[in-house]
Amino acid sequence: MDTYYHPKDLAHFPDIGRDAPELWSKFMAWYTAVFAEGALSEREKALIALAVAHTVQCPYCIDAYSTACLEKGADLEQMTEALHVAAAIRGGSSLVHGVQMRTHVHKLSM
Amino acid sequence: MPETSPTLLKRSHPLASADSQRQVLDQIVTPSFAEAVAGAGYRPLKARSIEVLQINLGKRCNQTCRHCHVDAGPDRPEVMSEEVLEACLNFLAARDIPTVDITGGAPELHPGFRVLVERARALGRQVIDRCNLTITRLPNYAYLPEFLARHHVEVVASLPAYGIKQTDLQRGGGVFSESILALQHFNELGYGVEGTGLVLNLVTNPVGAFLPGNQVSLEREWKRELKRRHGIVFNKLYTITNMPISRFLEFLETSQNLESYMERLIQAFNPQAVAGLMCRSTLSVGWDGKLYDCDFNQMLDMALPQHMLDIQLGELEERVIQTGAHCFGCTAGAGSSCGGVTTG
Ligand code: SF4
Ligand code: SF4
Numbered sequence: 180m181d182t183y184y185h186p187k188d189l190a191h192f193p194d195i196g197r198d199a200p201e202l203w204s205k206f207m208a209w210y211t212a213v214f215a216e217g218a219l220s221e222r223e224k225a226l227i228a229l230a231v232a233h234t235v236q237c238p239y240c241i242d243a244y245s246t247a248c249l250e251k252g253a254d255l256e257q258m259t260e261a262l263h264v265a266a267a268i269r270g271g272s273s274l275v276h277g278v279q280m281r282t283h284v285h286k287l288s289m
Numbered sequence: 290m291p292e293t294s295p296t297l298l299k300r301s302h303p304l305a306s307a308d309s310q311r312q313v314l315d316q317i318v319t320p321s322f323a324e325a326v327a328g329a330g331y332r333p334l335k336a337r338s339i340e341v342l343q344i345n346l347g348k349r350c351n352q353t354c355r356h357c358h359v360d361a362g363p364d365r366p367e368v369m370s371e372e373v374l375e376a377c378l379n380f381l382a383a384r385d386i387p388t389v390d391i392t393g394g395a396p397e398l399h400p401g402f403r404v405l406v407e408r409a410r411a412l413g414r415q416v417i418d419r420c421n422l423t424i425t426r427l428p429n430y431a432y433l434p435e436f437l438a439r440h441h442v443e444v445v446a447s448l449p450a451y452g453i454k455q456t457d458l459q460r461g462g463g464v465f466s467e468s469i470l471a472l473q474h475f476n477e478l479g480y481g482v483e484g485t486g487l488v489l490n491l492v493t494n495p496v497g498a499f500l501p502g503n504q505v506s507l508e509r510e511w512k513r514e515l516k517r518r519h520g521i522v523f524n525k526l527y528t529i530t531n532m533p534i535s536r537f538l539e540f541l542e543t544s545q546n547l548e549s550y551m552e553r554l555i556q557a558f559n560p561q562a563v564a565g566l567m568c569r570s571t572l573s574v575g576w577d578g579k580l581y582d583c584d585f586n587q588m589l590d591m592a593l594p595q596h597m598l599d600i601q602l603g604e605l606e607e608r609v610i611q612t613g614a615h616c617f618g619c620t621a622g623a624g625s626s627c628g629g630v631t632t633g
Pocket of ligand 1: 356
């Protein structure tokens with residue numbers, strides 16, 4: 180079946196650097212630094228990445244960071260809670276725009 | 290007590306034979322490990338000394354963990370004979386090998402376990418017991434913690450996670466709570482407590498087809514969580530990569546993870562992990578006296594030409610190590626051995 184997303188494409192991610200090696204190496208250096216242990220642990224960062232992956236709906240990132248979370252010692256419970264945090268922010272951010280809707284409606288209404 | 294399930298052997302599963310395990314691994318197209326290692330400057334890979342004599346007392350165990358590379362369990366009959374045990378002790382007495390690492394199955398089930406510990410300690414060797422913890426909760430083995438403490442045996446205990454779910458999933462229902470009680474008892478005796486000299490190290494294997502995390506940061510977290518949740522202290526945490534052998538190989542096959550797992554291991558090949566490979570400083574003895582480069586080669590039946598009963602002194606150091614695709618498990622990421630990572 181033809182599809183836009185192929186799981187095996189993730190391994191070809193570095194191909195993106197082929198025609199822009201300098202930009203790629205800058206991205207990689209920054210990316211690696213972002214995920215290194217710092218004020219947040221590697222596990223916490225992987226959980227954040229997993230949550231964000233769900234909000235940007237990137238299947239590659241979901242696979243990669245599900246594995247990363249397990250490798251960094253997170254379990255399914257923690258991963259599911261992280262997902263709920265992302266979903267709650269998504270839901271909440273939609274709802275909070277309701278204020279804009281209400282303001283607009285009030286402005287137009289008699 | 291832990292729930293157990295039948296071993297591969299009991300189920301007459303094809304993977305019960307080392308031959309068929311090797312065939313399965315050979316069918317997957319992998320780069321040659323010997324070549325990968327040669328690229329890191331080791332052509333061929335050789336032992337550098339024997340610092341650890343690892344004695345596998347047999348395949349009997351009170352658990353049947355799903356990742357077990359030994360296919361150990363209550364239904365396995367293989368145990369080391371007195372003759373081979375005696376030969377191990379004679380070998381030890383004649384050689385300057387500082388550490389004796391006792392493994393199995395559950396090595397404590399062997400009737401000669403106590404004698405082995407006592408005599409190896411009398412020879413002044415450091416003794417490690419690879420303990421599955423729950424064994425100490427069985428009525429006939431409740432003496433073990435005090436016995437091990439009396440002889441200053443280092444306890445290396447396996448626990449895949451500090452939570453119940455993952456532990457019971459990998460090692461069998463009921464294992465977690467029994468393991469926690471066992472650890473608390475070891476602590477009461479001074480094990481893992483600073484200043485006592487009684488060493489309690491924990492080993493964690495991933496519960497599935499992924500690599501272990503960073504040993505340093507996991508240790509920090511484990512220490513905090515085991516203390517907070519159960520008041521438990523310990524010395525070090527070792528992270529060990531699951532080897533594509535025996536029951537873990539069965540899991541990889543049935544879950545259709547085999548190819549991607551091997552890919553992951555190969556992709557994570559770390560040349561810096563080669564120098565510290567445990568086979569370079571270990572000699573492993575099987576229950577039947579056959580000799581191997583490591584416990585994994587033992588399970589794949591990759592024996593050395595020598596045998597414990599007719600061993601010639603001096604011929605094992607600097608031997609060429611026999612390798613295969615499974616060896617990528619030891620060089621992935623930070624490297625993996627019975628003593629945790631092999632780098633840093
Ligand atoms: S992993 Fe250890 S405790 Fe579990 S079945 Fe194998 S030998 Fe026994
Ligand atoms: S599996 Fe054994 S022989 Fe192969 S690298 Fe690991 S320790 Fe060495």
